[in-house]
Amino acid sequence: MNSRESQLKAINRLLDIMDDLREKCPWDKKQTLESLRHLTIEETYELADAILDNNLQEIKKELGDVLLHIVFYAKIGSEKNAFDIADVANSICDKLIDRHPHIYGDVKVDNEDDVKRNWEQLKLKEGKTSVLEGVPKSLPAVVKANRIQDKVAGVGFDWEQPEQVWEKVQEELSELNTEIKKGNKENIEKEFGDVLFSMINYARFIGVNPENALEKTNKKFINRFQYLEKAAKKEGKQLSEMSLAEMDVYWEASKKLYK
Template identity: 40%
Template sequence: MERLLAIMKRLRDPATGCEWDVAQSFESIAPYTIEEAHEVADAIARGDMAELKDELGDLLLQVVFHAQIAEDTGHFTFADVVTAISDKMERRHPHIFGDTAEGGHHLWEQIKAEERRAKAAGGTLDGVALGLPALMRAEKLQKRAARVGFDWPDPSGSRAKIDEELQEIAEAGPDTLEEEFGDLLFAVVNWARHHSVDAEAALRAGNRKFERRFRAMEAEGGEGFAALDLDAKEALWQRVKHRDG
């Protein structure tokens, strides 16, 4: 860890460092941080442990990079980051590090809610990060709203909302079509949540399935695949789908 911190400090040195690294800011690095987190998730999904090791290193570098920028601008240091997360983990696990026998996810959520209230007298939805993937953020917003009783009592309500949104899309004009599709996707996330399905994970799995089947279909079609008509491509798709299970 000391070696990595020293490398980043040298890269960020205004006189002798790397011109690109010196020029970066929190804002310019943030997209890379998000990208590296997704690459970690991808390595896990593929079960590639060698790749996971590398991707975790890339993600750790992002933390070190942000911390060095913060130190350069006088905000905090990497040590402060480590102290803050260590304090938080101990605070949120009093049944492990404290003097109470109570524990589990319920207590974790209770402590998180108390921490949010202590930070500011904000609204229920405060703190849901804007940079999250849209499906994930939709689920988090819905969970926050559910905590204060704004939620369907069962999946039937969210399912009916999907039908309502489909009808609104059918009736929408060009100026409102994007908005209505957004409402539909939000409703689908809500329905998935009521079935304890992670919409983000479900869509990632759906993407992987489509990619796997399309690549197999393309390979089976050979060099002339692109020239096949839609019926021929559909026949290949069905064949691959049946084989894929």
Template identity: 40%
Template sequence: MARLRDPEHGCPWDVAQDFASIAPYTIEEAYEVADAIQRDDMAGLKDELGDLLLQVVFHSRMAQEAGSFDLSDVITVICEKMVRRHPHVFGDGGASPGWDEIKAAERAEKDDGDHSALAGVAVALPALARAEKLQKRAARVGFDWDNVEDVRNKILEEMEEVSHAVGSEALEEEIGDLLFAVTNLARHHRVDPETALRRANVKFERRFRAMEAMAGTDFPALALDDQEALWQAVKAAEKSAGRD
């Protein structure tokens, strides 16, 4: 990476990058790691972990050039953090605080003036993942539904509000509230909403491509009822094959 970033002899593209321009690639590579895991593709996972590691090296190199820190510092910091957050493993064997308590103490030490229970939840997270984290933080201080039935009722309430929304802005707001409530339902069922939606995407794509294969080039011209019949046929075939 030092050679790639060399102003005279490096790669012009690599030299031109900064933290902001590389950040989207870092996020993309993390998702590709998750995709390889979901597909149980070990060869792919090895490749994607390398791509993700490159992102860490890239950011660290740019920071080193700026005189802030280098890759060695990054590794040292995470090692220290893991030791600090696992006193039951690296400590003297006595009673120790839990992970959440240790993280809360670390946030308090930073004392950036934000003492909210929601402090530190990254704004740049995907909206679905951030919604879940916000809800978990709120739940820690008692702001949570008592049971799953209350969450279901909230979803029904939000669906009703969507149906009565007037105007694009109001509709956007109400659909956002609905998605937030659905995320809450997933959390109460201990289901990761990001993973659930990703798998739903995979299932939809698989079934849609099967429909296209069944109909061939005539698929776009089919009436909706005929397309729906193909969809049901694909679902029935998957069910008979033991795949839901």
């Protein structure tokens, strides 16, 4: 691996290139904090895909794209005399030191849960009025639900045993079934949301990241369905003209390849 000197040299090289692009490239000169926002979100999702695929070379490339955006934002901040890359780095350094008194202070912790509880308490001392203030409004719903539950658990608002959470899942499923029988669409949606929320909570208790789990299932389904499409095409068949029984033959074959 590269030495610390080489790492710093590479970062400095990127900062120099950013200076050049901002001065000389028509596209880069036009960009603003707002115009970069949706691109940053896209790059973050591409990084997330590479991580799920466990593709280390792609992870390296996508991290570079994300790092470029951080440098870009810092460059724009410096042009506004608001902040630069040093301010960005020092800001997170100061936060990490303050939030880790068990490393940089005399606080004692026994495990990860102690660390998380201390983290949330420290944030409240910093002026936040709610432990949920740090949950971005624009997060995807599954990720947001997981973060909400994780944060409130950090201050002790949580179930004690996985079995209790599973009982809550069963309770919510029963309530959903009741509303389905009544046929009230609005209530069905509410109860369906409660089922999802309780399932996400249960996932946390059994050590499963619900977003990762669902995305892996999405990828598995896509792979299986595309196998079905290719297999049918090779046989000169159109899916729209096939029966479910005929498609199921290919589907079962795909399950052996994509598990």
